[in-house]
Amino acid sequence: MDVFLEEIVGKYNYWAYVILMMIGFYAMIGKRNLVKKLLGMNIFQTAIILLFVSTGVKKGGHIPIVDKYAALAGNLDISQINNPLPHVLMLTAIVVGVSVTGVALAVLLRIYREYGTLEEDEILEKLRR
């Protein structure tokens, strides 16, 4: 039991990302409403962003803004500074996610104008006719 708890508490950020990702995945695959699929896609992307950001954090670390003179003198303790690179990468990933969402919303608008609904079943019904 202790081992099990340790596994969950010690790596809680990974568990959080896996659970969020599965929620998003379920919504993308299982839901029949196109907007819900899109929301699932956003949750899916957010889960991965969470994974990346959480990897940059260190226990007891502070933000990566350092004293210039301390840096030049070379007495910086790297283990006390959070890694900024994953955060920067995720800024790009967020931009990508927003663009995909934007395109998807525009496409949804066209689908709604064409079929008058965003329920996948009703659209397929209309296509069959």
Next chain:
Amino acid sequence: MTFVNLHIYVLLMPLLAALAVNVAGRFDRRWIAPLVLGALGFSLSGALLVLARVVQHGALRYTVGNWQPPYGIELVVDHFSALMLVLITLVALLASFAALKSVEQELPGREYLFFTLYLILITGLCGLVLTGDAFNLYVLLEITSITSYGLIAMGKGRAPLASFNYIIMGTIGACFYLLGVGYLYILTGTLNMADIARLLPALDAPFATATALAFMLVGLWVKMAFFPLHGWLPNAYCHAPTGAAVLAAPLMTKVTVYLMVRIILSMYGPAFVFDASAVQDGIVWVAAIAILCGSVMAFGQKDLRRMLTYIIVAEVGYMVGGIFLGTGTGMTGAILHIVNDALMTLCLFLAVAAIIYRQGSVSLVSLQGIYYRMPVTMAAFTLGAFAMIGIPPTCGFFSKWYLLLGGIEAGHWEYVIALLTSSLINAVLFFRIIELAYFGALADGAHHDHAPGERHEAPWWLVKPLVITAMLLIVVGLSTGPLVNNVIRLVLPAGF
């Protein structure tokens, strides 16, 4: 402009032209054609020079903004990426002639929007083959995907729905890839491909590295429509505007196969990937099933364009299977097939574009007796069909030959049988169309303004690139030897 960083200009020219097309094309659409063709022509000549230089002097590296790797993003041009750069710019240039004409017909008044996306898509594809950074690759993958979502959604009828399905599937694929990169970053602390390749062997975490590889491969398989993850492709390429399908169908899947090869050869190294032979065998089995299913599903279609999309699914199976055979011959065949398949698909889709331009439909019924109306188009189509079947001296024969030899060498008979069966099915498929087109009675009702037997080719914008592509099929086929010896052999790592 120095010769050393010519490939940067190959990459940037379409991007700059995209912005220029958006601004200038808004006011006067006569600007669009010279801008698009000029930029792509420049890129093609630049890419040829880069390839010549790489063949002579070996790989080039360029650090963007002079941030030294592994911290900065590095562009790497080795033999493989130089070859792909030439292929992408060549296909893009030939396709853009047809796209210019067919977009004028299908999307009047929206040409500048179409070609802005079209050129950014080409920039993304060029970037994908140049980049040496795993995260940069993700961003470029999404640039190509987002632009192609937009291009596909510009079509009529079901196109937005097909595009939405593609968005959902494409995002799952991209996110899986990103996840794999995340795992590698946690393991190695670097994103530079060469640096990852240097650090991976020293790591004592086989399970985590294998998980990262699995995530990246599955992500790319979704993007390249590897069976059974191919669901989005037929609808997307079938309902897209003809101009978009002509560019996306030959290039998107092939560039993604390139990325897979890059990850296997340059990041992980074949020793790691082909270590677990059970997994490798399994993937070759799936590829064999993919080839058969793609061919059989193509057989059931009543529309030429839809049939071709299923053939693309089968061709992806050829290439993935060829790579995972894990032998030098198989990989040579797969890499050669990337080049050949792009040209064959381009040839067939250009023919489809020409027919659609004239009669609006490519259902098999409407193809009856079309030879009498469009003899040049159909002659080129026949050459493309021969290449797809694999009849010498067209290029399709040579890559299939390598793939077959590789399959026999590796003892994967299921792959060999799938390959041969699919060639037979292709032969039946295409000869059915050739028979309809050359010997079928003329379809009536397709043309009201012309007598049925009268010759009525598409404009030269559509026909000339088609004829050039058909010629290229034979030229590339006959120059297989130099291509393999001077370029493709050098892509493979030592010992293959």
